[in-house]
Structures are given as structure tokens and as C-alpha cells.
Amino acid sequence: MGRQPCCDKLGVKKGPWTAEEDKKLINFILTNGQCCWRAVPKLAGLRRCGKSCRLRWTNYLRPDLKRGLLTEAEEQLVIDLHARLGNRWSKIAARLPGRTDNEIKNHWNTHIKKKLLKMGIDPVTHEPLQREASTTKTSSHADHSPESDNGHHMQLSENNGTTSSENSCSPTENFSGDESHLLDNICDNDPLMSCLWGNETSLADASWEFPAAGQNFDNVGLPSWDENCAWLLECQDFGIQDFGFDCFNNVEVNTFNALEMAGNKH
DNA sequence: AACTCCACCAACCGCCGTTGT
DNA sequence: CACAACGGCGGTTGGTGGAGT
Structure with missing residues (x-):
């Protein structure tokens, strides 16, 4: 029994x-x-x-474990990964060696969220807030998921504030689906991601x-x-x-x- | 100095998929 | 196959300390 x-x-x-x-x-x-x-x-x-x-x-x-605040690079990576993965903190943490899901989640809620809002970016959808407001008329956020954001996420960039839509991988990021293709896209378009995703297997499999x-x-x-x-x-x-x-x-x-x-x- | 407010983060709670009996 | 616990995850809470008044 x-x-x-x-x-x-x-x-x-x-x-x-x-x-x-x-x-x-x-x-x-x-x-x-x-x-x-x-x-x-x-x-x-x-x-x-x-x-x-x-x-x-x-x-x-x-x-x-690393301690202390996330570096700029780590923060950027978290934002990028969040846009693709949503609130799947453990998956995000798996890409940041020495960081825990709890730590990243806390950092997101206390720092990054505010930062994005300040920049006029919706931390949930990674869409600009104004545009967001108009689109909410037709679609709800409640069911937001990486699959539903169509990949038009915003990338935090202190330098130019431009979106990464053009150079980000595309849509329907279903990780359980055609993952290898997706990873190729990510790696092709983002050097940092390329570096990390390049170690996909080792990182993913290397449960601590x-x-x-x-x-x-x-x-x-x-x-x-x-x-x-x-x-x-x-x-x-x-x-x-x-x-x-x-x-x-x-x-x-x-x-x-x-x-x-x-x-x-x- | 005392008080209030706020940010931070460790830890708990509850849910869910997996797995053992 | 059904049931129940395990392990892991994400959301949330509560304690603590620092900043501001």
C-alpha cells in the first residue's frame, strides 16, 4: 500500500x-x-x-553557490530566458551556474520587475506597456505563457532600449517540441545564449x-x-x-x- | 532616539508529475 | 491498475535590517 x-x-x-x-x-x-x-x-x-x-x-x-547580486550579464540572461520560458525558474536557474531558482525568483520580483516597469515594459509579457494595453483588448494575460507571447519579447538593454524581436528566435517556443531547432535559433542570434545553450546537455543533465x-x-x-x-x-x-x-x-x-x-x- | 516604511531573502505551502508498493 | 509518498517546482509569506522622517 x-x-x-x-x-x-x-x-x-x-x-x-x-x-x-x-x-x-x-x-x-x-x-x-x-x-x-x-x-x-x-x-x-x-x-x-x-x-x-x-x-x-x-x-x-x-x-x-555564488552569492551576492546578479551581475548585469546574469540579469540580462534572466530577462531573456524569462521571455522565452516564463516563470520556470528552475529552468532559468539551470542556465546560471551557481544560482538557485529561489534566488533568481527573488531577484526577479524585487529588482528586475521594477526595472522593466520603469522602462515601460510589461514584466509578464515583455511587451511595451502601451502596446500591451491595446493588445489586452483582444487577449488576456492571465494565460500568458512562453507559447503565447509569440516571441515578441522585449530585451532589456541599457544602451538603446531597442527590442530584440527582430533578432530573437521566433515563436511558439515549445521546449518539449522541436527543441533542437529552437536552441539553434537562440544560439544563432545571441552570443551569450549561444555560449550557455551550447552547454545545453551538460548543464541540463548536470543535476547538482x-x-x-x-x-x-x-x-x-x-x-x-x-x-x-x-x-x-x-x-x-x-x-x-x-x-x-x-x-x-x-x-x-x-x-x-x-x-x-x-x-x-x- | 523612536518610529514607520520598504526592500530583501530564507523558508514555508501547496500543487503536480513521477514512482514505488 | 490504484493508491499514496516522493521530489521538485512556483507562489507566497514573514522576519530582519536599512533608509527615511
């Missing part, structure tokens, strides 16, 4: 994660790798739902996988995580910056910062 419940919901902690919890989660994934999230809280000694553990890991603790114990990050150009992390965790209480170390790569520093921030909060 079906599966066992994910968590009993009773005695499950909610709210912000503490440094201690982060430590436990990191330690667990270090030694066991990413396995079934349902088992993680129990095995890691966390009073959290597996879902919550996964979220914490993917959005905050993952060592390959933490190496199991004994493996290291050599294949992704990262240092051996489990070698570093033991003392990393021990050091978190001091704060890495206090050491004046600048020899860490971003990955390690990010993890330090994450832990430190969590530690400072509590």
Missing part, C-alpha cells in the same frame, strides 16, 4: 536554520552524499522535514550531485570537499575573514559565509 509518509509532521521544527543544524546537514551529506531526502533528517539527527533539508541544501548550503564520501570535486574543478570541511566546520565559529585568508576559492568561502551568517543570526 503506497509508500511510507515523508515525515510525521509532529515534532518537526520550522523556521530559520541554526548553525548547528547546518553543521549536521553538511556533515551528513559529506559522509553519505545526497541520497533520499526523506531519510536525511532522521539519519542526520535533525528535527526537520526532508523537504526542508533539501531546500536548505540546494538554496543555501551547496558549496557551488554531491560526491559521495571518498570522491572529490576534481571533475568540477573544486577542491576535495571532505578534506577541507572537517576543519572548515571547526573554524566556523571564528569567522573565516578573521583569519585573513584569501586563499580559499569561492566555493569554500561561500560555505564559510553561509555558516557564519547562520551562526551570527542565532
